[in-house]
Amino acid sequence: MSKQLVVLDTSTGACCEPLAEAALDAGQAETLAPMFKALGDPIRLRLLSMITSAQGGEACVCDLTPQFDVSGPTISHHLRVLREAGLIEGDRRGTWVWYRPMPAAMQALAAVLAVPAAAGT
Amino acid sequence: MSKQLVVLDTSTGACCEPLAEAALDAGQAETLAPMFKALGDPIRLRLLSMITSAQGGEACVCDLTPQFDVSGPTISHHLRVLREAGLIEGDRRGTWVWYRPMPAAMQALAAVLAVPAAAGT
DNA sequence: CCGCTGATTAGATATTCATCTAGACAGGAG
DNA sequence: CTCCTGTCTAGATGAATATCTAATCAGCGG
Numbered sequence: 001m002s003k004q005l006v007v008l009d010t011s012t013g014a015c016c017e018p019l020a021e022a023a024l025d026a027g028q029a030e031t032l033a034p035m036f037k038a039l040g041d042p043i044r045l046r047l048l049s050m051i052t053s054a055q056g057g058e059a060c061v062c063d064l065t066p067q068f069d070v071s072g073p074t075i076s077h078h079l080r081v082l083r084e085a086g087l088i089e090g091d092r093r094g095t096w097v098w099y100r101p102m103p104a105a106m107q108a109l110a111a112v113l114a115v116p117a118a119a120g121t
Numbered sequence: 122m123s124k125q126l127v128v129l130d131t132s133t134g135a136c137c138e139p140l141a142e143a144a145l146d147a148g149q150a151e152t153l154a155p156m157f158k159a160l161g162d163p164i165r166l167r168l169l170s171m172i173t174s175a176q177g178g179e180a181c182v183c184d185l186t187p188q189f190d191v192s193g194p195t196i197s198h199h200l201r202v203l204r205e206a207g208l209i210e211g212d213r214r215g216t217w218v219w220y221r222p223m224p225a226a227m228q229a230l231a232a233v234l235a236v237p238a239a240a241g242t
Numbered sequence: 243c244c245g246c247t248g249a250t251t252a253g254a255t256a257t258t259c260a261t262c263t264a265g266a267c268a269g270g271a272g
Numbered sequence: 273c274t275c276c277t278g279t280c281t282a283g284a285t286g287a288a289t290a291t292c293t294a295a296t297c298a299g300c301g302g
Contacts, residue, residue, distance in 0.1 A: 024170040029163040036166065040158025041260080042150040045233070049145040052236055061279065074261055076280055081259095095269055095278055103236045110234040112166070115173055115224040162290080182249065195291055197250050202289095216248055216299055 021116060035109055038085035043068060044078045051088055051099050058100040061090075142237060156230055159206035164189060165199045172209055172220050179221040182211075 024032070039045050050067070051059045065075045079099060082088045087106065090099035145153070160166050171188070172180045186196045200220060203209045208227065211220035 021174060023174045024167055026163065026167065029166045029170070033161055033163040033166045036157050037161025039233075040154055040161045042147065042154040043260090045150045045154045045157065046145055046147065049150070049233065053142060053144045065279090070260090071262065072279070073263085073281080077260075080280085092268075092279085097279060101236060106234045106236050110231045112160075112170065113227045113231040113234070115222060115227050116178075164290090186249090191290090192292065193249070194251080194293085198290075201250085213249085213298075218249060 024112065032109065032112060035085045035087060035105060038081050038087055039109075041078065041081075043070065043075070044082055047075070047078055048082060048087060048101065052101045052106075058098045061097045061099070064099075145233065153230065153233060156206045156208060156226060159202050159208055160230075162199065162202075164191065164196070165203055168196070168199055169203055169208060169222065173222045173227075179219045182218045182220065185220075 039048065046068075047064060050064055061075070061079065064079075065072055068075060079088070079090070083090060083099075085105075086102055088099045088101055090097050092098075160169065167189075168185060171185055182196070182200065185200075186193055189196060200209070200211065204211060204220075206226075207223055209220045209222055211218050213219075
């Protein structure tokens with residue numbers, strides 16, 4: 001289910017193609033902006049980073065929470081924001097809840113940040 | 122004002138490296154989160170996209186403003202947020218002001234979104 | 243200098259957000 | 273069932289934000 005499209009144009013055989021040739025339209029911006037907004041908090045950025053780089057591709061809330069100076073409910077709130085933005089998903093497994101990244105969403109954001117190669121040159 | 126961080130390790134000279142192997146530390150998150158936050162508004166996202174994909178790698182405020190339904194000062198405010206986040210820079214040329222993207226900053230953000238390729242493997 | 247156009251700054255306001263405490267819900271152990 | 277631990281929800285509050293109008297600054301042409 002989490003098999004996802006690769007937005008890269010590999011026809012030339014090179015990676016890092018200039019993906020952002022055309023400007024986003026209003027609808028795309030309305031879709032993508034909430035995802036970027038979700039990353040606009042240091043705690044959420046670290047949470048996503050921890051989840052994404054975790055062994056096995058997922059992380060337990062019980063391992064995430066103690067790494068921050070804020071209360072448990074605050075971490076829960078931030079995880080919910082990331083989840084509602086479509087950047088992560090989670091499920092309870094017995095006592096603990098585990099979260100995984102959603103690669104397609106992250107790739108969609110990365111694509112927006114691809115600067116046309118000829119920008120400066 | 123405009124500080125010039127480069128959070129990327131480009132020492133290998135190769136592109137598309139798996140940059141997000143390790144989780145961000147608190148300091149990196151504090152640096153990067155304001156940049157993501159700046160992109161967390163549809164108008165700013167479109168502004169950056171327009172500037173980035175503009176002919177010649179820069180765009181005039183006079184061409185950007187009419188494409189939105191908000192007032193001139195509001196566009197000016199959003200451009201300032203993008204500028205203070207280090208994502209764009211601008212200068213006045215006679216009557217008009219032109220903005221350009223800052224590719225290093227955008228690449229730093231894209232690197233955070235690189236999902237470790239071996240996540241599932 | 244005076245007026246005109248483009249862009250930014252200043253101040254006001256209504257909304258959104260991050261955080262907390264208190265309480266509820268889920269699941270396992272005795 | 274009862275207790276305990278882990279996680280989430282609810283409600284409150286102070287701070288940050290997006291937007292506007294009015295005013296200011298920068299440059300150009302008479």
